[in-house]
Amino acid sequence: MLLAFELSGEHATLPASEVVASLESVCQDFKIILSLDGCLIIEIRKDAGTIAGILAKKLSMTHHITEVLGIGGAGEEDVLDIVEKAEVEIEGTYSIRVKRVREYSTIDTESMEKRIGSIFFQRGAHADLKNPEVQLRLLLTEDKSIFGRIIFSIDRSAYEARKPHYKPFFYPGVLMPRVARALVNIAKPEKNLLDPFCGTGGILVEAGLMGFSVIGGDMQRKLLLGAKMNLCHYNIDHSLMFQDACREALRNESIDAVVTDPPYGRSAAIKAESLEYMLTGSLGEIYRVLKKGKRAVFISEREIEALAIAAGFKVAQTHIQRVHKSLTRRICILEK
Ligand SMILES: C[S@@+](CC[C@H](N)C(=O)[O-])C[C@H]1O[C@@H](n2cnc3c(N)ncnc32)[C@H](O)[C@@H]1O
Numbered sequence: 001m002l003l004a005f006e007l008s009g010e011h012a013t014l015p016a017s018e019v020v021a022s023l024e025s026v027c028q029d030f031k032i033i034l035s036l037d038g039c040l041i042i043e044i045r046k047d048a049g050t051i052a053g054i055l056a057k058k059l060s061m062t063h064h065i066t067e068v069l070g071i072g073g074a075g076e077e078d079v080l081d082i083v084e085k086a087e088v089e090i091e092g093t094y095s096i097r098v099k100r101v102r103e104y105s106t107i108d109t110e111s112m113e114k115r116i117g118s119i120f121f122q123r124g125a126h127a128d129l130k131n132p133e134v135q136l137r138l139l140l141t142e143d144k145s146i147f148g149r150i151i152f153s154i155d156r157s158a159y160e161a162r163k164p165h166y167k168p169f170f171y172p173g174v175l176m177p178r179v180a181r182a183l184v185n186i187a188k189p190e191k192n193l194l195d196p197f198c199g200t201g202g203i204l205v206e207a208g209l210m211g212f213s214v215i216g217g218d219m220q221r222k223l224l225l226g227a228k229m230n231l232c233h234y235n236i237d238h239s240l241m242f243q244d245a246c247r248e249a250l251r252n253e254s255i256d257a258v259v260t261d262p263p264y265g266r267s268a269a270i271k272a273e274s275l276e277y278m279l280t281g282s283l284g285e286i287y288r289v290l291k292k293g294k295r296a297v298f299i300s301e302r303e304i305e306a307l308a309i310a311a312g313f314k315v316a317q318t319h320i321q322r323v324h325k326s327l328t329r330r331i332c333i334l335e336k
Contacts, residue, residue, distance in 0.1 A: 001048035002033065002068035004146050005040040006139060008061045008156075009102070010178070013319050014331070015061035016040050018182040022058050025188050027051050034071070036141045038101035041068060049151065056152035058210065060159055060181035066137055066148035074105055076112070079138065079145045083116050086147055088136070093128035094120060096136040105140035112138070164202060168233045169226030173268045174202045175261055175299075179321075181206040183297045186333060189257035194289065196245035196282060197262040201227030201238075207259070208236030215255070217243040219271035246272060246281025250289045258286050258296035265301070266327075279304055283311040287336060296334045301327065308334050 007015035019040055023030050027044065034041040044051055052065045070082035096116045098109040116138065117127055135150040159181065164174040175183075184193065184207045193207040198216030200223055208214045208231060216238065218224050224240050231238045243249055245262065262282060265275040272278035279300065286296050296313070298304060305315045313334040321329040 001044055003042050003044060003048060003052055004066040004068050004148050005062050006064045007038050008063055014182050017317060018059060018061050018185045021186045021188050022055050026054050036144060039139055039141055039146060052152055056154055058185055059154055060178040062154050064150045065152040066150050068148045070147040072145055074140055074143050074145050076107055082147050083119055090125040090134050092133035093126045094134040094136055095129045095132035098138045101139060101141045104142045107140055167230045169200055169229040171200050171226060174200055177206055183259045187257035187259045187295045187297045191256055193257045194255045195260045197260050198227050199223050201230045203259045205230055205234055209234060215239045217241045217245060219244060246285060248285045248289055252288055253291045255289045256291050256294050258290060261299040279307055283307055287311045287313060290336045292336055294336055298332045298334055300330050304332060
């Protein structure tokens with residue numbers, strides 16, 4: 001089955017990376033057919049519906065997962081052609097939504113919805129925009145149009161409800177839950193996940209809600225207590241330790257994923273001789289405790305690739321995230 005993952009526009013590269021890593025965690029047999037701005041088309045040969053259902057519960061940077069019924073050019077006549085040729089049986093009611101990814105297409109979405117509607121009207125199908133049994137979707141990207149049937153929509157409202165200031169303990173400088181969730185997925189945990197600079201536990205909450213054992217460390221007791229309050233609020237089993245990320249009390253190769261957001265040397269306190277010492281020391285410790293073949297997601301403001309390589313890591317990806325005018329984060333995906 002061909003699936004289209006309609007990606008959120010909040011970041012240029014993280015949403016696709018989240019989809020691919022999440023797929024790698026649950027299925028070996030998939031192929032990326034097309035990687036478009038805003039949409040990833042993937043072929044899954046076995047159990048595609050079940051796999052899409054599992055992913056719909058994990059992903060934070062995807063809007064819809066759609067069964068692809070046709071792919072064609074981006075001109076008006078191409079679009080109508082793929083809709084005409086699509087093999088889709090509508091028993092009951094349907095809706096059609098046309099969505100332009102960014103501003104690539106100049107097609108008027110409303111009038112295209114009407115034209116597609118008249119194709120299905122002629123086939124005897126009944127439209128119901130409020131409560132349709134089949135939701136059809138047409139995506140207009142840079143040079144392709146993708147027509148499909150939504151099989152899962154991701155409920156992103158839960159991430160909004162977990163925004164840092166809605167949690168029992170708030171402290172500034174925390175990642176947004178959607179970003180934290182995507183990074184947990186990119187880290188591909190199997191059983192446990194470590195955040196050695198856990199602060200208020202935002203990353204641990206997202207990993208804990210997915211059922212992973214979560215382990216956090218920090219050098220500020222106040223924040224560890226805050227992390228405890230937040231994790232207990234979501235009923236998450238956890239281990240929290242007052243410990244220096246440069247000297248972890250954990251066995252070699254005992255951890256299968258790390259996601260961490262160490263202080264950048266701005267507002268969050270650095271509990272080390274220097275930023276350089278903290279980055280070098282913590283990367284070395286993360287490498288030591290991580291199992292072979294596993295991933296660490298390490299956020300920083302400055303380039304840490306050379307330090308990560310010196311610690312033994314391979315740098316698999318670097319994502320750049322502009323937070324505001326004077327802060328750009330680098331999100332490095334490291335592999336042992
Ligand atoms: C940017 S904050 C982490 C924010 C976190 N992602 C959250 O959700 O709240 C960085 C944290 O690193 C902690 N920290 C600073 N130096 C440390 C060290 N040497 N070892 C462990 N934690 C340290 C700080 O106390 C702070 O809580």
